Amino acid sequence: MNFQLVQSARKGGGARPRRGVWLMKGAPPEQKTSSAAPPLRLVVVLVVVVWISLLYYQFPMLAGGGGAPLVTVGRSDSADDPCRGRYIYVHDLPPRFNADILRDCRKTKDHWPDMCGFVGNAGLGRPLADPLDRVFTGENGWYGTHQFALDAIFHNRMKQYGCLTNKSSLADAVFVPFYAGFDFVRYHWGYDNATKDAASVDLTQWLMRRPEWKRAGGRDHFLVAGRTGWDFRRSTNIDPNWGTNLLVMPGGREMSVLVLESSLVHEREYSVPYPTYFHPRSDAEVRRWQDRVRGLERRWLMAFVGAPRPDNPKNIRERIMAQCESTDGCAQLGCALGTSQCHSPYKIMRLFQTATFCLQPPGDSYTRRSVFDSMVAGCIPVFFHGMSAYLQYKWYLPEDHAKYSVFITEEDVRTGNLSIEAALREIPPERVERMREEVIRLIPTVLYADPRSKLETVRDAFDIAVEGIIGKVAGDRRGGAAAVDHIDTTSATDNHNLSPWQGLGSRRRK
Numbered sequence: 001m002n003f004q005l006v007q008s009a010r011k012g013g014g015a016r017p018r019r020g021v022w023l024m025k026g027a028p029p030e031q032k033t034s035s036a037a038p039p040l041r042l043v044v045v046l047v048v049v050v051w052i053s054l055l056y057y058q059f060p061m062l063a064g065g066g067g068a069p070l071v072t073v074g075r076s077d078s079a080d081d082p083c084r085g086r087y088i089y090v091h092d093l094p095p096r097f098n099a100d101i102l103r104d105c106r107k108t109k110d111h112w113p114d115m116c117g118f119v120g121n122a123g124l125g126r127p128l129a130d131p132l133d134r135v136f137t138g139e140n141g142w143y144g145t146h147q148f149a150l151d152a153i154f155h156n157r158m159k160q161y162g163c164l165t166n167k168s169s170l171a172d173a174v175f176v177p178f179y180a181g182f183d184f185v186r187y188h189w190g191y192d193n194a195t196k197d198a199a200s201v202d203l204t205q206w207l208m209r210r211p212e213w214k215r216a217g218g219r220d221h222f223l224v225a226g227r228t229g230w231d232f233r234r235s236t237n238i239d240p241n242w243g244t245n246l247l248v249m250p251g252g253r254e255m256s257v258l259v260l261e262s263s264l265v266h267e268r269e270y271s272v273p274y275p276t277y278f279h280p281r282s283d284a285e286v287r288r289w290q291d292r293v294r295g296l297e298r299r300w301l302m303a304f305v306g307a308p309r310p311d312n313p314k315n316i317r318e319r320i321m322a323q324c325e326s327t328d329g330c331a332q333l334g335c336a337l338g339t340s341q342c343h344s345p346y347k348i349m350r351l352f353q354t355a356t357f358c359l360q361p362p363g364d365s366y367t368r369r370s371v372f373d374s375m376v377a378g379c380i381p382v383f384f385h386g387m388s389a390y391l392q393y394k395w396y397l398p399e400d401h402a403k404y405s406v407f408i409t410e411e412d413v414r415t416g417n418l419s420i421e422a423a424l425r426e427i428p429p430e431r432v433e434r435m436r437e438e439v440i441r442l443i444p445t446v447l448y449a450d451p452r453s454k455l456e457t458v459r460d461a462f463d464i465a466v467e468g469i470i471g472k473v474a475g476d477r478r479g480g481a482a483a484v485d486h487i488d489t490t491s492a493t494d495n496h497n498l499s500p501w502q503g504l505g506s507r508r509r510k
Contacts, residue, residue: 086467086470087171087173088173089165089171090177093176093203097179097202115182115185122451123145123149123155124143125143126143136345144345147275148185149226150181150258150260151180151182151225152182155224156452157449172470173222173469174212175222176222178203180200180224180226181226193234200244200249216476219254221254222258227260228259228260228262229265229269230242232247232248232259236263236265255268256268256270258270260273270395270468272465275448277349279447279448279451293378296354298355298356301329301357302329302421303379304321305358306335315363316414317361320420327421329425357424358370358381360384376443378439378443380435381404382407382424395467404435404439445460446461
């Protein structure tokens with residue numbers, strides 16, 4: 001809109017200006033002749049442009065809000081188009097589905113820690129300030145990121161994606177920036193199921209009325225639900241009051257969804273890494289960190305960070321902790337209820353950096369954030385259940401699991417037939433070195449770069465997820481369900497077809 005500043009002169013006082021009045025372009029010509037108007041108009045226009053730029057670019061990045069994509073491009077059918085086959089259209093959802101949810105972050109305070117401190121900085125949370133050697137600081141890309149903050153992080157990364165299109169009919173996939181994970185939190189305790197599902201029902205009805213949906217019946221749509229898949233399928237969970245029904249209701253079940261842990265019962269449900277504390281801003285930061293962890297002294301054979309599960313006799317955590325306490329080769333951070341060690345990024349990462357192997361038993365679900373924190377530290381993960389990694393994260397982790405990890409069965413630990421320390425010491429040093437190098441190579445693929453910057457050649461977890469989703473959508477168009485990877489759950493344990501919380505406890509804390 002074009003505005004002009006028009007000066008009003010005093011009666012009989014010549015042309016000396018008295019006050020400025022904003023008028024639409026088209027004011028009478030005699031009101032546009034003031035010699036002071038051009039420079040003043042220029043200053044005002046510059047101020048307005050600066051403020052609009054700040055509000056448009058900075059506020060959505062800090063709050064993870066909704067709105068149209070910040071970058072829109074066209075599409076070329078040219079074979080040399082670098083975005084050919086990679087275009088994404090982002091739905092401009094009403095703010096009630098994302099930005100408004102973040103503004104309700106204090107609604108969680110009665111049952112969860114206040115989430116408001118975790119949604120700033122494009123979803124990364126507060127920058128860390130390492131009190132010891134200044135390694136883990138915001139300047140170096142380290143933040144107090146919440147494990148369930150992926151909704152906002154991913155959305156803000158998508159705003160920087162280089163192949164966005166404003167023509168939905170030409171898009172290779174359609175992104176739905178609904179903050180399903182944050183929506184889960186705000187109404188989980190103390191509300192009926194209808195209230196828990198209200199936003200999901202509203203979203204799916206909104207989507208199914210859109211022309212973009214009709215093109216493929218929603219099968220080219222995807223969203224990020226930054227929790228486990230079981231948190232969004234209440235009617236197929238063993239707990240009829242746990243979570244929402246987003247992935248079961250019409251509209252939700254047609255879309256692909258990226259979750260932190262798949263339920264393995266939905267063919268369009270794909271697992272992506274938990275957010276870690278490290279969010280590099282350049283390729284150089286990634287390389288420097290890899291070089292650092294490669295050269296660290298590993299004085300502990302093994303390490304464990306986690307809380308016991310005394311209410312669940314099948315869980316092996318207490319046995320692992322007992323084995324760790326019985327040897328000088330193991331270090332652990334106790335995370336019993338009421339302690340804060342497991343909430344200190346500094347303590348967690350310092351421990352993982354000094355251990356060769358990091359023990360990763362199931363907790364509230366089969367996998368947990370600690371898996372990815374330890375890998376970022378260059379620590380070789382030790383798994384006790386196939387669902388913790390091997391049956392998931394197929395876009396991210398090598399198919400040959402022995403290249404980067406160790407597997408020990410839960411039964412061997414539960415019955416006391418095996419010493420974890422003895423099993424790890426039997427691994428030849430040269431093989432340990434190869435495994436560690438593979439873990440270090442994988443570091444970029446299991447972290448999310450800072451959404452406010454852009455990596456040049458390094459592919460992070462976001463890049464891999466987008467590539468995977470576009471490939472699945474393209475496969476669906478070519479061959480239907482046959483193009484979707486089939487995950488054979490028969491290789492899991494005898495409860496593979498049940499909710500991950502059956503036999504794993506009910507507290508849902510990591």
